[in-house]
Amino acid sequence: MKKGDFKALPPHQIISYARSIVDFILEKANSHIFHVVSHLDADGLAAAGVVLKTLRRLGARFHARIVHQLSERVITSLSKSGVFIFTDLGSGQLSLINKFFNENVVIIDHHPPESENKENFLHFNPHFFGLDGGTEISSAGMAYLVSREIDDANRDLAALAVVGGLGDRQDKGEGRRLTGLNAEIVSEATESGVIEEVKDLIFFGRETRPIPVALEYTMDPFIPGLSGDHAACVKFLVERVKIPLRSGDRWRTLSELSQDEKSRLVSELVKYMLGPGGMSASEAQSIIGTVYVLTREPLGTPMRDSREFAFLLNACGRTRKTGLGLAICMGDRRISGEAIKVAGEYRAKLAEYLKWLEKDKVKVKGDICWFNGEHYIDDRMVGTVTSILSSSRPYQDKVIVGFAYSEEEAAVKVSTRLGAEVKKEVNLGELMRYVINKMGLSFVAGGHDLAAGAYIPAGREEELIEHLSAELGSRKN
Ligand SMILES: [Mn+2]
Known part of the structure; x- marks a missing residue:
């Protein structure tokens, strides 16, 4: 097994700490069952996905549990033996974990730690290295830093690291770019061809979906009155943007628009967002930015765009379909139809809630x-x-x-x-x-x-x- 030195990532202390977790995992891989406990949002699911895929590739036995939060009730319901890996949670529940465990615990999280004390556990958190866990790295990113130290072949999991960071809205850089360690992971993944960065309208399905559908599906930013409402999107495009939506009997996609048509779409959209949409100027601007394309996912699937992937995972997690979200993270594409359906229902529900709040x-x-x-x-x-x-x-x-x-x-x-x-x-x-x-x-x-x-x-x-x-x-x- 090769433990490669990364060109893009400096040999931070953070990497040597990741290596100590690697040593621990390798030591237990044949003898212990791993219980991975993670949070149900996109980053939590992506982080669990990274860890589980890594364990599967090692041939280790594992079990996963996805929860809303790490409460005492959850902890007491866990198995009494094995190794416990907590991802995207745990740092804020140190005293609780300390009460029930004294060994065989790994915490991989980016939330502010409850104390500076790492207790007796392997506790991997960016705050211990002077990094901002809110914007520079997600839990999926932290999990990836461990995974890539186990085997170079795990570098494909950078895709999930990026999905986690976007799921936690860490794209706070200029033009909605990821920054900090996230950006280093992206440049590494770009080099290996897993990710491609494109500057474009942040529409879900810019490459393949009919324009009204791409607009309707766009959830980040959420555009009140358009996101999740197909009829409103068609009306907006026909009446305000006035671009032909079809070419012959086929729907046109965003990537087929001429420069002129695209500028008209952008300017009308920004006008709408600042007017009836009631959005802030910065949020309206965020409709254009860096799109992180996951090049190994088939064209036309929601997993191809990292932000849409994150939205889909959130939808699964927050509608109690955590097994589905996890399976998607682990690469199972047979059930993607089901996940797409869940994402659709979630989108409709969000649009409905926003309408309710307007009253x-x-x-x-x-x-x-x-x-x-x-x-x-x-x-x-x-x-x-x-x-x-x-x-x-x-x-x-x-x-x-x-x-x-x-x-x-x-x-x-x-x-x-x-x-x-x-x-x-x-x-x-x-x-x-x-x-x-x-x-x-x-x-x-x-x-x-x-x-x-x-x-x-x-x-x-x-x-x-x-x-x-x-x-x-x-x-x-
Ligand atoms: Mn997170």
Whole structure:
């Protein structure tokens, strides 16, 4: 087995730490069963995919479990023996893990660690290396750094690393590029021909889908009134852009448009996004940017575009089809039809939620805007809805709070995002923890600077808003 030195990646300390995880995995590969526990979003599924594929290639025995969060209930339900690899979770639940395990644990995560103490575990987290886990590398990326140290043949898994980073919206560089270690992974993958970078309209299906369908399917950015609404997309293209959508009896695709037609489409689209779409200027601009094409996926499939791949995984994860998402990550393409169907339903659901919110469901109080999805909005989707609002013009300078009832946790899921144009320094993860503790509750869940989630008892939603608003007000001065 070759442990290659990467041209693109400098021999960071991070790589030598990855090697220590490799040594551990190789030592246990023949004797132990691996339990991989991961988060249900796109990055979590992609990270699990990287680890599972790596283990499969080693001929190791494994088992996977995809969860909404790493709670005590989840931990106590796990097998009592074997090696445990936690991906895209664990760093924020160190004390919990420490309570139940004293060995055979690997944590591969990019969320801010609960403490600087790595405990007795192999704990791989970019924060320990002075890197920003919010923007520079995802969990799938971290898992990939381990995998590529095991075997050069695993470099094809860079595709999943990129899907994970985009799933976590780490494309914060100029022209929606990935930066930091993510960018180094991309350049490595470009060299080996796994990925191609193209600057274009970020439409899902730019190469193959009829233009109205590509527009309808575009979810990143989510365009209120167009995303997920086919009839509205056709109407927009016919009445405002005025381009022929067909050539003979065939639908035209985005890549077939002349330069002139494309510019007209862009300018009308931006006008729409800033007008009726209610999007912020930066979000409207984000319709053009770097598209990461996964060249080994067949043309015309959603897995060919990394962002659409990430959307599909999110759809699977958040509609309880985690096995399906995982199978897709592991390369099973026989079930892609089913996954595409799930993504379609998810898209329609998001569009429906956004329409519902338009009916005066979003309330504004000082620096905060909030909505309560109660039983109507699925608690697994409330974070996505909150994210979409964070780039919507009326709310872009606010802290956005979404509530939804979670049957599984018998509590209210709280999802918070920082508006795209909030200028002051707010660390949402820290703020939420503070406010929830102040309410006499213990903080369950986790978060980054720009996004945080938590659970509170039903009936205390308005109280949380009061506390949050007071705290934000006092920090202003
Ligand atoms: Mn993640």
